[in-house]
Amino acid sequence: MSESGPGALAGLRVLDLTGHRAQLCARLLGDMGADVIKVEPPSGDDARRIGPFLDDLPHRDRSLFFWFYNLNKRSLTLDLKHSRGADILLQLARSADVVIESFAPGTMDQLGLGWDVLHRENPALVLCSIAPFGQTGPYRDYIADDTVLTALGGMLYVNGFPNHAPVRPLGLQAYHSSAYFGAIAVMLALLARDRTSEGQWIDLSMQEATAAAVEHVAGGYFERNEAEPRRGTLHWSRFFRVGKCRDGYIMHCTLGDWTSLIEWVKSDGKAADLDDPNYQQPMYRYLMAEHVFEVLDGWVKDYPRDELLERAQLLRQPYATVRPPEALFDDEQLIDRGFFVDVEHPELGRRFRYPGAPYLFNGTPWRVTRRPPLVGEHSGEILRDDLAMAPEAIAVLAAEGVI
């Protein structure tokens, strides 16, 4: 699909056993060149049943939810509940570097694939277990979806307006922060292995990953013994708030060069008392935030938002327009940096535009090497090439429903 030099993680083999909650983790590694094998049950991964679907036609090979998280992976179907299936996984684990799983705690042990077994079979293997509450503690066996995790991780309470219900984050951010921490933990364990030759077991709690991804709440408590409230669109720092323009919303910011901002507002005749020298001090603007934004709201209300943005950024004011995500696909900056990648889906005779990775590595660029796999698309080749299985043996596994 792309001309590929080896990625930074070329040569690493990752077995991805995760269900829909943790699939971004292995994708982050696959994007950097690791060989990721997505191990799914013969009926297909649970993510394949989650929409949206291509052209809104539900089918396990048309789930955009699955596509997003499974680019750059191969698929092996394997019934891990079947002893032959677990045995095959163990054989693959002997030559793998990393196994990532997100089963309920204890499941890997029940499958005969617990840490003790994996570590004995392959002492260099890193096992990353991603569970809603981790592998220990009173909530260990509790269940959660992303919304429940954002609640228990403190990410939900602080968004929205006082006296209204909290507003949920866009996207599955409890899952996404957990995936990033998972990939970071895997890389740390791999780097440690350079010295020790030993793999490690990573016990990642999604609740904790969510709590770690909230900027200000812990600080608010440990500094002032307070629960940070919901403040509407006023950022907790009190230097940002949403304002309404003639044709939509913008994000104000009072952390840019104050003098040039106020000269502009004054030249529009809308500065009120904001030219008072006291406002030069960020701390004064912090204290007076509600008033400052009220005056600035009055100033922007007749501006078209795109014009405001262009002029603000020319003056190096960190203003932004409040845009829908559709705008990203026309964003010249993202297009110019090659953030979007067109990925061929040959079986459909179509190509689709995917969002890419957030970094450009000048030595080992991020690459799309594979479109998301069809269910079990690579089962045969993996068993044949990696485990040297005979075609007859593979046929028997298929007939028995193991693959």
Added chain:
Amino acid sequence: MCAMPLDGVRILDFTWVVAGPVATRILGDHGAQVVKVERKDPPPMGNRKLGLQCDLHRSKLSVALNMQHPRGVELARRLAAMSDIVMDNFSARVMRMWGMDYESLTAVKPDIICISMSGLGHTGPRSSYVSYGPTLQALTGYTQLMAEPDGTPAGYGYSYADMCGGYSGALAALVALWHRRRTGKGQFVDLSQFEAVASVIGPALLDISVNGRTQSPPGYNSQEGPAAPHGVYKCRALDGDNDNDRWVAISVGTGPEWRRFVTAIGSPEWASDAKFRTLYLRMQNSAELDANVSRWTIEHSAEDAMAVLQRAGIAAGVVENGVDLCARDPQLKERGFWPEVSTKKGVTTHVTGIPFKLSGGSGAVRTIAPEVGEDFDYVLGELLGLGKSERDELVADGAVWP
């Protein structure tokens, strides 16, 4: 203390505000020696020994170098020559102006890894845009689609974009380090915080590009398969407390879950109404369903509602505020998620922990955050090997602040 994964790795850290410090903090927690270079009078952001600033700068050293002074820059270049990774979150021109950009540094350290975590990236027509987390959240869709039911934008109450930028920065550093250990080659990573937060919007992006669908605020509709009831429901205050801002999040999916849910809340009459018989009908009639569920939750504390539902195998959780999270949550407490750190004078506080444990016993919050320039003697004396008189002379010359 046992060995940590990044023992022996040194990072020269020019980052500031939030995203960059989050990245280098993660590396510092796992053994890297992070030398934070800053100016003597950074904009006041709060007490380094407490709260957010301690969270951001713990497990690091601080030295105050005057980068407007040629000898300050020279010290920075000498530090870079003995570092593995140099990280910043400036726009492209700043490091270039100092001669601290990747090309310049390869002259003093051929296998250096440079990670620049700017707002919109070093290339492209808008690389000069100035941005903070909320700016990027507005540009990417979070502010608009995290909305009230009537469509009024609410957005995040904080800078989630900075966290995304920080995590991808830490990951990029580790990946580049892995690659260098195998090939001997360093590289330059041009990270865009804008792209970091845009990329984690998730599958909705493909719904736009593949299906051409305009996204509307999802509210509490499940984004991971159909579910109803699904959302947050108002609860009563805890006994002896008058805080009424109490909510429980509940997610009920398939038929068996619904039946367990109904039993758990005492099989109220409304639950047998035909309009709630199937998941499809429950979603169609979700407003009425939610009103009924709220009539149950308002009779319970969020903690009780969560316990009752979890016992029945239903995903439910308290919408935790800062006090719940940091002082009450039994799970976080049991797992030691808020470790204690102390100042040299023995004043203690708690900071945010590390959300994963390695069986080899590694990551830890190693030291409380340093004051600006606190590690002057160590960095100039031990790392750079400058004697007392040389250090005094550099201070007198204004190249460095003690």
